[in-house]
Amino acid sequence: MEDVKLIAKKRDLEGTSNVRRMRKDGLLPAVIYGAEKDPVSVEINTHDFEQILHHSASESIIVDVALDGEGTISTLVKDVQHHPVSSDLMHVDLLRIAANKPIAVEIPVVLIGESAGVKAGGLIDHVMHSIDVECLPGDMVESFEIDVSELEIGDSLNVSDLKLSSKFKLLVDEESIVASVAAPRVEEELEEEEAEGAEGEGGAEPEVITEKKAEDAE
Structure with missing residues (x-):
């Protein structure tokens, strides 16, 4: 598979207002975790990540993340969250991986x-x-x-x-x-319709005729 690269920057500010401002600036909140290391909150370029998803057949993608202070980290896209209405990207989970360890x-x-x-x-x-x-x-x-x-x-x-x-x-x-x-x-649908039609004809009761006969008898 072709190598996929992404640039990430650590983010210190949390909270809804900060995340909203980040998205407004074209940045996507993400977290890098796993390999028995502390999770790192980062921000990545939304457009760049959209292009990665667009050119991949699935969301199981190996991405080499260039992170300031840590060099390049091999990660697996583990979870991608979308807005339930607009489908806009909301958050990404990136799992640290090692070349010699199997991944699901x-x-x-x-x-x-x-x-x-x-x-x-x-x-x-x-x-x-x-x-x-x-x-x-x-x-x-x-x-x-x-x-x-x-x-x-x-x-x-x-x-x-x-x-x-x-x-x-x-x-x-x-x-x-x-x-x-x-x-x-x-x-199949024609056969079902014919069967339903036959059942309808066989089960019909002449209620109107019976009532009419009763009226005539009076």
Whole structure:
């Protein structure tokens, strides 16, 4: 994976008003923690971090942070907080990592090829868009690919079908479904509507007719 670099500056001022002022100036509050060291509150350029996210397939990104007074720190983006309404970036957690220690990361799963079942009119269902694995920082990849071209209608592929290298330790059930091909929904919906229509016709009661007969009898 390509090296990602970021410049950070320690921040001493806490509190809502200071953080609000920081965001107004285009800066994003963040914290660097882990490796049995005290957490360090920092500020980073919001635009620079947005660009990092934009060019990455997931938020599990290794970032080399240049921090004043500490040199370059290898970190993993652990948590990104967004505003619930505007989706603006609010805060970032950066975990210190070491090259020789495994880390838990979330890797996107990309489907390649055109399913035979889709060509026959079926619908592909991408069930699992990413999987959790453990690996060394240097072994991280942008994504895992899985070929769906052999899938017929009714078939599915599991996590075990990814055929991962021994460099990766799965942190999810290998029998979990990654993708499947279902029959066209239109046919299923038509069958359900026809069945509901048949039930409606069979269960109708001639209440109006009964009442009319009773009135005639009077």
